[in-house]
Amino acid sequence: MCEAVRQNENKLIESEQRIRSLFERVEHAIFRINEYGASTESNDRFRKLFGNVTELCDILIGEVSATQCMKRAAFEKTLHLEDKAVGRNGDELTIALSLYAERNEAGGITGFDGYLIDITEKKRLEERLVRSQKLEAIGTLAAGMAHDFNNLLTAILGYSGIMLKMTKEDDPFYKPVSVINDAAKRGAALGKKILTITRKEKMEARPVNVNDLINQSIDLLRSSFPRNVDVVMHLDASLPTTTADPSQLQQVIINLAVNARDAMPDGGTLTVETAVADPATGVSSLAPAQGPGFLKLSVSDTGTGIGPDTQSKIFDPFFTTKEVGRGTGLGLYIVHSIVTNHGGYINVYSEPRQGTRFNIYLPVSTDASLEARSEAMDISGKETVLIIDDEPHIRDLCKDMLVPLGYTVLIADSGSHGIKLYREHQARISLVILDIIMPQMGGNEVFHALKTINKHVPILLYSGYSHNNFSGINDLLKSGAAGFIQKPFSTQDLGIAIRKALSA
Numbered sequence: 397m398c399e400a401v402r403q404n405e406n407k408l409i410e411s412e413q414r415i416r417s418l419f420e421r422v423e424h425a426i427f428r429i430n431e432y433g434a435s436t437e438s439n440d441r442f443r444k445l446f447g448n449v450t451e452l453c454d455i456l457i458g459e460v461s462a463t464q465c466m467k468r469a470a471f472e473k474t475l476h477l478e479d480k481a482v483g484r485n486g487d488e489l490t491i492a493l494s495l496y497a498e499r500n501e502a503g504g505i506t507g508f509d510g511y512l513i514d515i516t517e518k519k520r521l522e523e524r525l526v527r528s529q530k531l532e533a534i535g536t537l538a539a540g541m542a543h544d545f546n547n548l549l550t551a552i553l554g555y556s557g558i559m560l561k562m563t564k565e566d567d568p569f570y571k572p573v574s575v576i577n578d579a580a581k582r583g584a585a586l587g588k589k590i591l592t593i594t595r596k597e598k599m600e601a602r603p604v605n606v607n608d609l610i611n612q613s614i615d616l617l618r619s620s621f622p623r624n625v626d627v628v629m630h631l632d633a634s635l636p637t638t639t640a641d642p643s644q645l646q647q648v649i650i651n652l653a654v655n656a657r658d659a660m661p662d663g664g665t666l667t668v669e670t671a672v673a674d675p676a677t678g679v680s681s682l683a684p685a686q687g688p689g690f691l692k693l694s695v696s697d698t699g700t701g702i703g704p705d706t707q708s709k710i711f712d713p714f715f716t717t718k719e720v721g722r723g724t725g726l727g728l729y730i731v732h733s734i735v736t737n738h739g740g741y742i743n744v745y746s747e748p749r750q751g752t753r754f755n756i757y758l759p760v761s762t763d764a765s766l767e768a769r770s771e772a773m774d775i776s777g778k779e780t781v782l783i784i785d786d787e788p789h790i791r792d793l794c795k796d797m798l799v800p801l802g803y804t805v806l807i808a809d810s811g812s813h814g815i816k817l818y819r820e821h822q823a824r825i826s827l828v829i830l831d832i833i834m835p836q837m838g839g840n841e842v843f844h845a846l847k848t849i850n851k852h853v854p855i856l857l858y859s860g861y862s863h864n865n866f867s868g869i870n871d872l873l874k875s876g877a878a879g880f881i882q883k884p885f886s887t888q889d890l891g892i893a894i895r896k897a898l899s900a
């Protein structure tokens with residue numbers, strides 16, 4: 397019997413040891429408190445999270461007090477809730493807490509068993525996810541709005557452009573018309589910006605003069621700068637072009653300049669500089685030593701500066717030190733992704749209370765003369781062009797733009813009408829200009845119908861969407877469309893697109 401008792405005792409000890417080691421090693425913080433809330437036992441994880449606290453009320457700092465927790469657990473037997481707690485270093489944690497009441501035979505409470513999980517990181521990720529889903533929804537909405545506005549702006553920009561050419565400077569209509577034209581241009585730039593933010597993929601690149609882009613961006617921003625911020629520009633006139641998406645680069649400049657402005661609430665100086673990067677001082681240890689080299693764009697301010705701890709985080713998505721509603725923490729993340737997408741590099745130098753400088757290095761274009769050639773290109777032509785668009789003012793505008801350039805223009809107000817006209821006149825039609833978004837028969841269907849009639853017909857697409865916001869455009873380009881032009885466009889833009897499409 398003695399032996400049996402000893403064996404049982406050993407088993408009990410073994411089992412107790414097993415449970416104790418499990419208790420100590422689990423990922424959950426486990427604790428016991430007596431009926432007054434004083435801690436009687438806790439595991440390693442609990443002590444790691446909260447140190448040697450003696451009372452449950454010392455850790456709960458949220459909406460529900462320790463007394464309320466115990467009352468509810470006593471009444472409902474178990475309690476589960478999410479609340480705030482203070483960690484051993486004074487940091488605020490979000491916890492999921494479960495509390496179980498223990499009673500004696502008479503039914504009196506003898507204490508509580510509890511376990512809790514630190515869900516701070518999980519909550520943070522959930523919030524981020526909600527935020528990014530919200531942003532995506534806003535993006536879709538914004539892209540749709542930008543599309544419709546681009547249609548309206550095409551008419552305003554196009555016709556005010558035509559009128560501007562017809563009026564002399566001493567004409568009383570000259571000023572009103574040029575103001576309308578300017579406003580439409582700014583509207584178009586804004587629409588482009590919105591479409592860039594909502595972009596889905598990398599855009600096509602062309603040689604860009606960074607100095608021009610800086611001037612345009614700073615012009616756009618200047619009215620939002622307080623008077624006590626001076627803007628200084630040192631732009632190297634001999635700067636070579638870089639191959640880039642201009643609206644994305646504009647986004648880079650704007651985001652950096654807005655950050656600089658925000659860092660100087662008491663005023664200061666924003667300096668924007670460009671220069672050819674000196675290969676001797678090195679662009680980045682990652683940059684190739686061979687090749688056409690890099691140009692450098694710097695944006696610096698005399699503001700608050702960024703502490704060394706913060707510097708490592710500023711490019712993270714959603715990292716912001718600004719109050720809710722003022723910053724999303726996406727600005728520098730977007731800057732970083734645009735710069736790296738363009739084969740460039742970005743560095744930051746900052747001294748707290750002295751200021752901050754961002755240096756951006758972009759590869760110099762290998763075909764720097766392309767843009768210059770576009771500007772000087774002869775856009776007149778004698779060909780016959782068929783325009784298919786459901787919007788009367790846009791197709792009329794295209795006609796009014798093209799006839800003075802020498803083109804003969806046929807017009808169709810729907811997809812089926814366009815196909816009919818093409819069938820009848822295909823011998824003399826050199827190019828079809830096709831709106832992609834049309835009711836009933838969409839551009840996609842018309843495109844394929846035309847290609848069935850004549851698989852070599854050059855078709856130039858246009859839309860109020862950019863080809864990054866609407867994947868159908870890229871599909872058509874892959875299926876052999878002769879080019880794409882985004883609304884709104886000027887006579888020059890349309891003329892260049894037509895010449896390129898015809899010579900392709």
Ligand SMILES: Nc1ncnc2c1ncn2[C@@H]1O[C@H](COP(=O)(O)OP(=O)(O)OP(=O)(O)O)[C@@H](O)[C@H]1O
Nearest residue numbers: 655656659710716717718723724725726727728752
């Ligand atoms: N020029 C600067 N001077 C001081 N701090 C800066 C500067 N630029 C960025 N920061 C810091 O980096 C953080 C992240 O910048 P980022 O542009 O990504 O987001 P944001 O400006 O807070 O919000 P958003 O740009 O989305 O409106 C800022 O909140 C700020 O703390």
Ligand SMILES: [Mg+2]
Nearest residue numbers: 651655727728
């Ligand atoms: Mg910002």
